[in-house]
Amino acid sequence: MIPIARPLIGSEEEAAVLRVLASGQLAQGEEVVAFERQFAEMCGAREAVAVSSGTAALHLALLAHGVGPGDEVITTAFSFAATANVILLVGATPVFVDIEPDTYNINPALVEAAITPRTKIIMPVHLYGNPADMQRLEEIAAAHGVSIIEDAAQAHGAKIGDKTVGGSNTSCFSFYPTKNMTTGEGGIITTNHPNIAEQARLWRNHGQPTRYYQTALGFNQRMTNLQAAIGNAQLKKLEQFNEQRIANARFLTEHIKDFVQTPVARPGYRHIYHQYTIRVLENRDQWVTTLHERGVGTGVHYPLAIYQQPFYQNSRSRFRISAPDGAVNLPETEAAAKQVLSLPVHPALSQEDLATIVKEVVALCN
Numbered sequence: 001m002i003p004i005a006r007p008l009i010g011s012e013e014e015a016a017v018l019r020v021l022a023s024g025q026l027a028q029g030e031e032v033v034a035f036e037r038q039f040a041e042m043c044g045a046r047e048a049v050a051v052s053s054g055t056a057a058l059h060l061a062l063l064a065h066g067v068g069p070g071d072e073v074i075t076t077a078f079s080f081a082a083t084a085n086v087i088l089l090v091g092a093t094p095v096f097v098d099i100e101p102d103t104y105n106i107n108p109a110l111v112e113a114a115i116t117p118r119t120k121i122i123m124p125v126h127l128y129g130n131p132a133d134m135q136r137l138e139e140i141a142a143a144h145g146v147s148i149i150e151d152a153a154q155a156h157g158a159k160i161g162d163k164t165v166g167g168s169n170t171s172c173f174s175f176y177p178t179k180n181m182t183t184g185e186g187g188i189i190t191t192n193h194p195n196i197a198e199q200a201r202l203w204r205n206h207g208q209p210t211r212y213y214q215t216a217l218g219f220n221q222r223m224t225n226l227q228a229a230i231g232n233a234q235l236k237k238l239e240q241f242n243e244q245r246i247a248n249a250r251f252l253t254e255h256i257k258d259f260v261q262t263p264v265a266r267p268g269y270r271h272i273y274h275q276y277t278i279r280v281l282e283n284r285d286q287w288v289t290t291l292h293e294r295g296v297g298t299g300v301h302y303p304l305a306i307y308q309q310p311f312y313q314n315s316r317s318r319f320r321i322s323a324p325d326g327a328v329n330l331p332e333t334e335a336a337a338k339q340v341l342s343l344p345v346h347p348a349l350s351q352e353d354l355a356t357i358v359k360e361v362v363a364l365c366n
């Protein structure tokens, strides 16, 4: 079976972990500081705050921006549920708007209509590693005096022009094993605002600027030196990983674009193919089964709009759907949830794997 994802861990990561184990400095320490510095540099951000997961990064970013009860956060329902869960966890209200049918990212044309006096944040997701239309979102945010927090959990090294994702607005990345780089579990917040970084650091560590001296409320959401050591080794390989994903995606698109709807990246956007996702108009479940039988692993990202999850259906008063003419569902989001299918694109694929994926996809179209 060709797996849909596979982390690439080598001798560099092994040596780094052994070095940390031998040092005895297991919790947050120098490896974390070095990782923060290097990740911030990669993004072109002033500061980075490493945490225990991508979800923790989003959660602490909202808290650091002062988001809480009574505030609204405009986002997409076509994402991993953590994107919206963190908004609920800080007591704010997710406001879902529909997506663009070609990129699956939040549709800026629908964002303006969702803004109210309570809107505090616009939270786009760079889905599958393809940047959202930040220029238009930034224009809307500036016009209404709201901030942007980017869910960049899938977008390490993605770019718009020469601007790397994470270098402009507060941005949150995940290092879960399936992501383009991993620390096992982990996350990071990048920001150009020292006060946001400072608030995130306080929330990360019990509200304590120094040991046993507490000025605020906080959690323990620190990253360990073991995780950061893996991250430092992975970060050195990120560019090579991304280039291989892009090359794999190019090969797939070249050979299947006449048969299915392949991923769309806007001109000048660097899509780093966390997922390579096609649209299957009918019988997607049959595609999943058949490809599986023929040795091609697939993924469905995501089978339900976030608001279609049972928890959200049972919590209708806690979120809002903003659709033209007061509609109560988001047609492009729901269509995508029924039709998207991710094929393997990760850097561990061989040329033979790629040829097999093409052959089996084309066979399903004939």
Ligand SMILES: *Cc1c(COP(=O)(O)O)cnc(C)c1O
Pocket: 053, 054, 055, 056, 079, 080, 082, 083, 125, 151, 153, 154, 174, 175, 176, 185, 186, 187
């Ligand atoms: C992976 C992911 C998250 C959560 O990151 P974790 O590290 O798993 O907590 C949030 N948002 C998106 C879009 C993701 O893909």
